[in-house]
Amino acid sequence: MSLLDESTWHAAVSSDGWVKASGGDAAVMTPATGEEIGRIGIADAEDVARAAGRAATAQRDWAARPYLERAAILRRAGQLWEEHAAEVDGWLVREAGSIPPKAGVETQTAAQECYEAAALASQSIGELIPSAQPRLSMIRRLPVGVVGVISPFNFPLILAIRSVAPALALGNAVILKPDPRTAVSGGVSIARIFEEAGLPEGVLHVLPGGADTGEALVTHPLVRVISFTGSSAAGRRVGELAARHLKRAHLELGGNSALIVLDDADLDLAASAGAWGSFLHQGQICMTTGRHLVHESILEPYLERLGAKADHLPVGDPATAQVALGPIIDERQRDKIHALVTASIDSGARLVAGGTYQDLFYRPTVLADVTPTTPAYAEEVFGPVAPVISFHDVDEAVSLATDTPYGLSLGILGQDVMAALAIAERIPSGIVHINDQTVGDEAVAPFGGVGASGTGSRFGGAAANVEAFTETQWLTMQGAIQQYPF
Incomplete structure (x- = not known):
């Protein structure tokens, strides 16, 4: 047996x-x-x-x-x-x-x-x-x-x-x-x-x-x-x-974790990390990268790379095909995800990739022209959605990252790790990953968040x-x- x-x-x-x-x-x-x-x-x-x-x-x-x-x-x-x-x-x-x-x-x-x-x-x-x-x-x-x-x-x-x-x-x-x-x-x-x-x-x-x-x-x-x-x-x-x-x-x-992409980050690696952080297990992870904060000087090339990855990721039944994303857990969760995406587009966000579904299979989605009040940015989506917002300088990045009731995980990508550490010191978070995305857990490491997390x-x-x-x-x-x- x-x-x-x-x-x-x-x-x-x-x-x-x-x-x-x-x-x-x-x-x-x-x-x-x-x-x-x-x-x-x-x-x-x-x-x-x-x-x-x-x-x-x-x-x-x-x-x-x-x-x-x-x-x-x-x-x-x-x-x-x-x-x-x-x-x-x-x-x-x-x-x-x-x-x-x-x-x-x-x-x-x-x-x-x-x-x-x-x-x-x-x-x-x-x-x-x-x-x-x-x-x-x-x-x-x-x-x-x-x-x-x-x-x-x-x-x-x-x-x-x-x-x-x-x-x-x-x-x-x-x-x-x-x-x-x-x-x-x-x-x-x-x-x-x-x-x-x-x-x-x-x-x-x-x-x-x-x-x-x-x-x-x-x-x-x-x-x-x-x-x-x-x-x-x-x-x-x-x-x-x-x-x-x-x-x-x-x-x-819950969480609505931020990934901060600094102006000196390797764009190809950053987009790969961002896609993994937002789309792994259909975004149904408390540590999911829910907000991409990208320096304005690299915003468009980052969006282009992230959108291309979203477009090419296969979605389907993981029991019968080699896919990157499987199904959303049920219709109620799928409909919540789609409502937030639709409301975001209605409020001015630009759909770069995704935004569609078949049955419980939701396409990985990238949203641009996002503001702090865009629904899919302001709320925890718990789905494969990557809202991207730009920042002008470190102070604005810190302000955006801390403008949330959550404080679970934080990722910071850039070549100057000491500068990244200085940024991390200013943002309340139970978990910080420098030069990694927001999803990570080990049995030997303490895990938990602050605030609403x-x-x-x-x-x-x-x-x-x-x-x-x-x-x-x-x-x-x-x-x-x-x-x-x-």
Whole structure:
């Protein structure tokens, strides 16, 4: 039997084995063809409550196990991602509309996330601190208990496993709510990998569902930390709800990232980087290059090169053809993209390339004559759209780059890297890439944005993961009970 044989998970959720969900089931669709390729269980509040109770019980035993055992299971999970990469890649292509290289990055990263998490299990869990009293005083890091993870459709595997793996390694139980549109590649695959790796039952639950399922997860008293990746609008609701229930919420939200192309940048390389940043995975990435800020002296040749790349990129079904862009995830998202492009043209933007679609296949689009109020420039499009605006000098470039509520990623292209670094110092951003486009992530690096892009670096890297998925406890010890005046 293959790892993802549908007979295992058909119309079911993973919660102490594969069981029918109280919320019923739903079709798994491939956006490229509209074909049903399976059925998943859909969890509701009753499923969440049952999973939370079971997870809280299982977590105590899991946290008490030797760190060597937890690390071994995470390492085995990493190996299993590598062994089953081809099968998982196939689901990412069909279910998420990924081109095969992007799917391969997801499975490779999933393995690396598990290997890095395995190393977390043996990290120092505290430190000794001085005390004014004759006693031993220390700080300890303890598992939070049950962690709720809510993940999106665009990079369904990476954006789930980057929280699931470190949370497990640090002794927590996890309830994962993947987006139901990509629940196999972003949920079932994770449950099956950890089953095969030997994770004890009850420690990980995978419950696909909608907003009501997410709300039940955020509000359940046994779930102490929420790790959420999604839109800024949804993230605000999650943050407000978590605050009312006095629990931490780590929020990785949207972006409208700027790529600044300085006047001394290599134009061919800059256009290539800009095309990759805007069109990779149909622009459905939080770090997508949403705004191209180009020095006025090179504006027209940059537009010419970027438009030519957009015109020549093949778009189609990545399961049957070698293409650069696959389908948009669904009609609602496609229609949002097209509405922003149409509104931008109506407001004076010039269409250099693209702007058309067939079914869910949207052509990579380049817009010129853009102003700061052009809809596709001012808003996060989450589609393959590259709005280009010019700047006169560095001060104007900085002003344009900072004129946004978001602060996720920033790219600066130019030959003088020290000048680029000086520009970066003036622009609030959780991530900065000099001489690279805006899309980039590694398991060893902290990830997160500022402003409307989230609550800072809450994912990736040992320090961020320990901070995200443990509690800090002050502990003192002394040899005898101290004498008090009362």
